[in-house]
Amino acid sequence: MNLNILAPAAVLAFWSLIVLFWMVMVRAPAMKKAGINLAEPLPGGRRGIDLEPLLPDSVNWKAHNYEHLHEQPTVFYVVLILLAISNDASTLDVQLAWAYTGLRIAHSVVHVTTNFVPVRFLLFLLSTLALLTLSFNCVLATI
Numbered sequence: 001m002n003l004n005i006l007a008p009a010a011v012l013a014f015w016s017l018i019v020l021f022w023m024v025m026v027r028a029p030a031m032k033k034a035g036i037n038l039a040e041p042l043p044g045g046r047r048g049i050d051l052e053p054l055l056p057d058s059v060n061w062k063a064h065n066y067e068h069l070h071e072q073p074t075v076f077y078v079v080l081i082l083l084a085i086s087n088d089a090s091t092l093d094v095q096l097a098w099a100y101t102g103l104r105i106a107h108s109v110v111h112v113t114t115n116f117v118p119v120r121f122l123l124f125l126l127s128t129l130a131l132l133t134l135s136f137n138c139v140l141a142t143i
Contacts, residue, residue, distance in 0.1 A: 001084050001085060001087050002083070002084055002087055002088075002089040003084060004089070004094050005080050005083050005084050005089035005093060005094055005097055006080055006081070006084050007097075007098075008080065008094075008097035008098045008100065008101040009076065009077050009080045009081075009097070009101075011101050012069075012073055012076070012077075012100075012101045012104060012105070013077075015069070015101075015104075015105050015108065016066070016069040016070070016073070019062065019065055019066050019069060019108055019112070020066055022062055022112065023062035023063050023065075023066050026059050026062050027051070027055070027059055027062065027063065030055050030056065030059040031051070031054075031055065034054050034055060036051070036054060048063055051063075057115070058115075061111055061112050061115050062112050064111065065107075065108050065111040065112050068107075068108075068111070069104070069108065072127075072128070072131065073104060075131060075135070076097075076100055076131055076134070079131070079134050079135050079138045080097055080134075082138050082141070082142055083134070083137070083138050083141055086138075086141040086142055088140075088141035089141075090137070092137075093134060093137050096130045096133055096134050096137075097130075097134060099126075099127075099130045100127050100130040100131055100134065103123050103124075103126050103127035103130065104123075104127050106123050107120055107123040107124055107127065110123060
């Protein structure tokens with residue numbers, strides 16, 4: 001089993017938890033400043049999305065990015081696990097996995113700081129192309 005392919009997944013999982021703590025560290029003071037008491041019902045309910053109209057956009061960006069880190073990257077994790085199990089991960093696959101991880105981290109940094117969409121989109125597009133290639137290689141490795 002080629003475990004080198006799993007290191008980028010481990011780093012991205014760790015990064016996801018960093019974003020979680022970043023989100024909480026920013027949200028908690030913002031909720032206090034907005035007079036939100038979580039012991040009382042929120043207008044509309046008690047889900048994170050119910051906080052959106054009550055908090056500044058720059059605070060909500062962290063939550064949005066945390067959600068994004070649980071969407072497309074789930075495909076990434078599966079692909080890397082399948083490549084590791086198949087023992088057919090090439091050096092190119094490992095490089096693409098690191099590229100995907102780096103691009104997703106860069107996407108996160110842009111998203112949670114400036115949220116400049118043209119740069120975010122470019123980073124997302126490039127990471128998606130890396131994942132597409134990895135997925136194709138995974139199909140070849142498993143058929």
